[in-house]
Amino acid sequence: MPMPMPARMDPVEGALPIGATFGVAAQTDARLAPAVNRFLARIWRQTGIIPSPAGSTPTLAIACAPCTASAVLGEDESYTLDVAPSGASLKSATLSGALHGLETFLQLIQPGPDGFRVPAVQIADQPRFPWRGLMLDCSRHFLPVEVVERNIDAMAVVKLNVFHWHLSDDQGFRAESKLYPKLQQSGSDGMFYTQEQMREVVAYAAARGIRVVPEFDIPGHTLSWLVGYPELASGKGPFEIGLHFGVFDPVLDPTREETYNFLDGFIGEMAALFPDPYFHIGGDEVNGKAWKESKNVQAFAKEHGLKDILALQTYFNQRILKILQKYGKIMVGWDEILGPDLPKDAVIQSWRGADSLAAAAAKGYRGILSAGYYLDHGRTAAYHYGIDPLAGPAAELTPEQSAHILGGEACMWAELVGAETVDSRVWPRAAAIAERFWSPRDIIDIDSMYARMEAVSRQIEWTGVTHRSSYGEMLNRLAGPRPAEPLRVLADASEARGLGTGRRTRDTQVPLNRFVDAARMESETVRHLELLARKVAAGASADAADLATLRAVFSVWAANDLRFQSLAEGNALLAEVKPLSKDLSAVGAMGIDILDYWSGRKPAPSEWVAAQTKEIARMQRPNAEVLLAATRPVKILLDGLAKR
């Protein structure tokens, strides 16, 4: 079953075989050809079968008409896909619709009794929201173009359609300006995107039905601008690139015409690189300190009747708005930009909460939700999945008002991720958010979501993201020349914590090579065991196979610590997780005891249950910024035992 779940999906009798004679016929313009080639290459990757070149009877017929230019906000993204045992038919009005249909088809391919096949089905699909984004912060840690592009490929798999490219922040200016070359030269460690690369990314995304919205965060988060151009600051330089994280005091000077001349030149330059009409100016987290301390700014504020910091920022935004309008751009900003006189076509990105989104919509502003979708916070897919852009305060809106809510964006801030780890922090959880944005509102079953997310996680792997493969490589690195197996057992049972939920940060120079960086955000292994444990705990008589599986895994955990301690000996990188490993073996041994009680060989004394419950609670506290997920299935069994 696909993810996101289609709006309508009716199974039909039979299945379409996918073999070497599989072919595609597309009655449409040439722009679909590269997409069909990528589609055939994916079929090869997914099945190991090389589809034959054209000539054979086509198995999939694509009718894209009029197949209008895509990657525009609000375009018709719908498609229908009919799969019958004799062939399949995909119809859409736009290129984007056809691309979505091809992704759905790929997700339907599965092994069957006679080889690979697609079960026959009739699908009529369209998105619930028109703005379905992923933001990547490429400033705090730089992400090379290939990392950006492989994430765009993965976005296309789950029908996300906006790549929000956070290109500047205190820790690095990542876009090449030819007008103001000191922006990237002084404002970065030498790692930035050339203009050619940015054009390449825009074209790459467009070919996949994805809009690119660049963000240059102003007037705050601009330390990297000020290194090369200290005259833009309201305070005194010299400035240095931010190494640590948080809100810095220095910001742009809103009082000088030179600031606006500079920004006019810069925005004009960038506007030419990014064809999408929406342009993100950030606008968040101006703490006002530099403006309060500047006599100049204070005098200016008095003169213009700007009574506080917010009024100053509103003035600044009004000036920026005129520049954006000059270049045909519509302003997007974080919810701080919502001041008086903001024109009604601006788009508010809500990060501080659903309240500000609803408030903006009530005032007639269009908005997108990101509060609740911060992937760097390390929350579960289920948590993000439970956040609905139209729930909470937005539920009180009139239909006309709620139509202003365009969708949302998953956000990946990069304090704690780099090129090597970003994929595993975005995927697969972003797929659950993508489903929230695409599928009907009543698609909310958590178990179904997890089962399909695991499947799509492997699909996404075929596009080149390394969210699965980097895991083993990073564990091997931690193990050094010794076999990493005991480390893998431990990591499979652990989950990394996120920023704001237990993970600490220091600065951009700290290597991201710890156990917590390798560990996954959610453990598939443990989720499978939780399902088994729930089955066992609920059933009057437990399935022998389930019990045997649980016992075998608990035995592996119980036996693991001695091997792990030997691996970790003299290894500074593993020292911090020695207590975690000890707990894993303890929880494994506890699991075996519970199963022994379960099978009735011994009665379970209530004091014993109480002591174990306490011990599990202790083990559920984080250790080296990692959670011992393994405690969860054991806790389920223990609770079940207590209830018997």
Add this chain to the structure above:
Amino acid sequence: MPMPMPARMDPVEGALPIGATFGVAAQTDARLAPAVNRFLARIWRQTGIIPSPAGSTPTLAIACAPCTASAVLGEDESYTLDVAPSGASLKSATLSGALHGLETFLQLIQPGPDGFRVPAVQIADQPRFPWRGLMLDCSRHFLPVEVVERNIDAMAVVKLNVFHWHLSDDQGFRAESKLYPKLQQSGSDGMFYTQEQMREVVAYAAARGIRVVPEFDIPGHTLSWLVGYPELASGKGPFEIGLHFGVFDPVLDPTREETYNFLDGFIGEMAALFPDPYFHIGGDEVNGKAWKESKNVQAFAKEHGLKDILALQTYFNQRILKILQKYGKIMVGWDEILGPDLPKDAVIQSWRGADSLAAAAAKGYRGILSAGYYLDHGRTAAYHYGIDPLAGPAAELTPEQSAHILGGEACMWAELVGAETVDSRVWPRAAAIAERFWSPRDIIDIDSMYARMEAVSRQIEWTGVTHRSSYGEMLNRLAGPRPAEPLRVLADASEARGLGTGRRTRDTQVPLNRFVDAARMESETVRHLELLARKVAAGASADAADLATLRAVFSVWAANDLRFQSLAEGNALLAEVKPLSKDLSAVGAMGIDILDYWSGRKPAPSEWVAAQTKEIARMQRPNAEVLLAATRPVKILLDGLAKR
């Protein structure tokens, strides 16, 4: 400890820390700069630490002088590497020597009590043989340039220095000829290397100290030539590209001047692309049928006094030799080329056995050994490791004669591998062969070899080869949308068989997507268990941790089949390994029983031991072209039990 093991390596007190301030100073010409950059990038990959840019005190000083042009047969490849707690020094006379030293240094990096470090050491290293090759057959299944290049990177890690590029065969002509474009156009499925790509590969290899020796196999194995140029054949066309494998009858016509004119043009064209003086003309497996059946050829043979097929081929080779000499090339060929009047500078590549190598050397010809190094045969690393180019019949040679034996080549024929699977068939076993060619003859300890091969296998992964990462992806594909865990447990305990040792072939069109294609050639998991089982079986009192580990793994195996059968239900691709899975659970259960006997809870009746021994023998027979490696540790324990 590195692989290949250095000629001389003396540990010293202390260790050199590898941190963010690590830097390299190279007093040498500019050609070393790209190698140093790759080296620093590898340090980042291996440690997660980004080495700081130049400026800091260098930690590694490279003195390469005179740093002569490299990638020439017989050049000085030696280097010395002194690592002290305060810094490291690498010295060599050639670029190749410096490259080898850098690879050794990378292999010495390991996690220590204070972070990553290199234990202090003094190394003086040089190769035992000057010709240490890897042959990749890119004809039977095409390997894209990126696959070739990542394998070249991996070759450099283990100090192999000849890439033997098998570019044409019956199943496909893979090199672009501008003089005779029908060679690649009619002789391939459209997949071939352009001249630009071949130049790129040669430069890529040279930068890594690796020579490229192209092979165009003539006069046999030439079906792909004859599709576009049937007039070159001694029999009648039309011809089609070979789809199945083996020896085809059609071969080049040795009697017509047009054949030699064509080959003169073609070899001249290729000679300009491949600067290495050695040029491989194949020459193997001419069955003579086409020549015997051709009146023309028979008349020619009679006229020239060529009494048999061998004489005809010798005549042909003599003509080719003149062409090669015209273009400044030295002939290399499979051992069939060793006919009368072969000039003494030709190099014989022995594939039929060590006898022919020794015979050639005795006659004064230089030779390289490939018999015993066929990676496609699916033999163990230990098997290949045990083959020595100077053992067997070569041991009888005089020192002068044995000096003619230049080394050897690992060969990867591509009947059963494609772009997706070739890496996992070459690596890590080729590393064991590389050590045989490089290290002193007395480096023969199997356990040491395996431990170091596992470590270098992970090192090689950082260069981009997919021998480890493709495993999970292929298993996921077989599992489809369901969790692949039970399949992984089965695959971890299984080993793929090779061509000629149990693996069947059909033709180039069969998808390589079966369990046997995903399974590894040797199971690391099982090898670790064998070591444990040997320890347990040998010791009077077994270590509790070892027993617990064995029992835990056996429990996982025993519990796996029920889960596997459920996964395999309705899955055509997994149907063939259902019996294998059943056996795995049976052998797991048997292992638990043995451990129960071992712990003395019950005595082991001799009839029971006999029955289990018989059952293991049955399970050791191949199933779906796969071996159940899991039987081996259990067999060790069972034998130990029988001896008690």
